Amino acid sequence: MNGLTVDSRVAGASPLLFTFNQPPQQAFTLAYPTTPVGHPIWQIPTPALVINPRKAVANYQAIQRAFPDATVGYTMKSNPNAMILDPIARLEDSWFEVASRPEIEVLARIGVGGDRVFYSNPVKQMSHIRAAIAGGVRLFAFDSASEVDKLAAFGLPLEVYVRMTVPHTGALWPLTHKFGVEAHTAVELLEMARARGLKPVGLAFHVGSQCVRPETWADALRTVAPAWAEARSRGIDLDLIDLGGGLPVAYTGPVPKPADVAAAVYRVLGETVPGAHRILLEPGRSVSASTSDMVLEVTGLAERPDGQTWLYLDGGVFSGLYEIPDGIRPAVRPILAEPRPLSMTTYRLAGPTCDSVDTLFEMRSPVELKVGDRLILKNTGAYVYGVGSTFNGFSVPEVYEASEWTLDMDEFPGIC
Numbered sequence: 020m021n022g023l024t025v026d027s028r029v030a031g032a033s034p035l036l037f038t039f040n041q042p043p044q045q046a047f048t049l050a051y052p053t054t055p056v057g058h059p060i061w062q063i064p065t066p067a068l069v070i071n072p073r074k075a076v077a078n079y080q081a082i083q084r085a086f087p088d089a090t091v092g093y094t095m096k097s098n099p100n101a102m103i104l105d106p107i108a109r110l111e112d113s114w115f116e117v118a119s120r121p122e123i124e125v126l127a128r129i130g131v132g133g134d135r136v137f138y139s140n141p142v143k144q145m146s147h148i149r150a151a152i153a154g155g156v157r158l159f160a161f162d163s164a165s166e167v168d169k170l171a172a173f174g175l176p177l178e179v180y181v182r183m184t185v186p187h188t189g190a191l192w193p194l195t196h197k198f199g200v201e202a203h204t205a206v207e208l209l210e211m212a213r214a215r216g217l218k219p220v221g222l223a224f225h226v227g228s229q230c231v232r233p234e235t236w237a238d239a240l241r242t243v244a245p246a247w248a249e250a251r252s253r254g255i256d257l258d259l260i261d262l263g264g265g266l267p268v269a270y271t272g273p274v275p276k277p278a279d280v281a282a283a284v285y286r287v288l289g290e291t292v293p294g295a296h297r298i299l300l301e302p303g304r305s306v307s308a309s310t311s312d313m314v315l316e317v318t319g320l321a322e323r324p325d326g327q328t329w330l331y332l333d334g335g336v337f338s339g340l341y342e343i344p345d346g347i348r349p350a351v352r353p354i355l356a357e358p359r360p361l362s363m364t365t366y367r368l369a370g371p372t373c374d375s376v377d378t379l380f381e382m383r384s385p386v387e388l389k390v391g392d393r394l395i396l397k398n399t400g401a402y403v404y405g406v407g408s409t410f411n412g413f414s415v416p417e418v419y420e421a422s423e424w425t426l427d428m429d430e431f432p433g434i435c
């Protein structure tokens with residue numbers, strides 16, 4: 020047997036092929052798998068966001084299965100592209116969570132009426148409330164007296180639920196401070212809503228996004244329980260609990276499944292919020308993230324005085340990847356056209372603009388990268404589309420449907 024080499028003509032994620040045809044004197048080398056230039060991943064213009072709509076439905080239905088008696092409202096801000104909204108809208112029993120009038124209008128255009136929508140932004144513009152009511156929305160979150168004034172002004176018995184603050188333990192993207200009230204204020208607000216002709220029906224919370232600790236939902240239910248009990252003792256007939264979003268996505272490692280969160284919830288639901296016959300969920304990230312992958316090109320490399328090798332890409336924070344610097348880090352797959360030996364190299368990834376904020380994360384690549392190579396950033400379907408800007412003149416990623424390019428992005432699992 021002679022020296023060991025690797026057949027480098029292997030596409031994408033294909034396993035390394037070992038051959039034994041080297042002359043004995045040649046060094047033992049392992050090459051990173053190449054992706055032939057004819058592969059569609061090279062044809063697609065970058066920066067690109069490649070969407071697989073089928074995954075949206077699969078993710079949505081997996082959550083429905085885990086919480087069989089819940090109303091699951093897809094939080095459309097996490098990805099309002101039609102490729103995600105349309106297939107979910109076509110499901111008979113699908114609902115949506117909205118935060119603004121334009122979101123309601125988008126849904127109306129694809130045939131989703133207000134009877135399948137709840138409005139969980141606790142602070143709304145008057146004109147947006149008016150449009151929501153005109154569109155048939157009847158379920159609204161609130162967490163302030165001024166919001167009671169706005170909602171009550173329409174003279175309708177709108178169903179309203181109070182957003183409470185809860186612990187965010189285990190959430191990578193906490194949503195603390197901006198919204199939510201403590202128990203005594205929640206009860207006061209429910210009383211106030213009732214006195215103004217609204218119909219107070221429940222409580223809501225959000226444990227923070229990308230929450231990897233199922234027990235945090237149980238903690239949240241224990242936190243809202245005193246307000247629930249006090250309101251019911253005052254004759255306010257609460258029957259709705261909104262468990263928010265927060266279900267995590269497997270970006271760089273395994274995370275709890277919806278069923279794990281459901282198990283934690285159902286263990287305490289009956290004792291914490293007795294009589295909660297209506298359970299709402301508002302998943303965003305867990306429906307949309309895995310639908311999409313971003314394809315970027317390496318545009319520059321530089322050694323800096325800080326000793327780091329910087330790798331510049333044609334997409335970055337201003338392309339919609341704003342969550343990455345704060346810790347929502349996608350797995351990455353380098354794409355190379357020609358063979359190169361394996362060689363572990365650390366890069367500091369940065370976007371194309373001149374702003375130093377436009378810096379992503381440190382990546383340990385199994386191969387040295389060059390200008391013209393590509394990177395696939397996996398699971399970038401949530402809070403990316405619709406977020407980017409053309410700052411510095413750079414375009415936001417163009418959106419493509421995977422099937423239009425005969426691209427199976429699962430062929431490229433993230434490896435670094």
Ligand SMILES: Cc1ncc(COP(=O)(O)O)c(C=O)c1O
Binds near residue numbers: 194265303304305
């Ligand atoms: C009110 C509300 N509901 C639901 C969500 C969706 O959360 P996630 O994407 O973590 O599921 C968010 C996210 O910010 C939110 O603000």
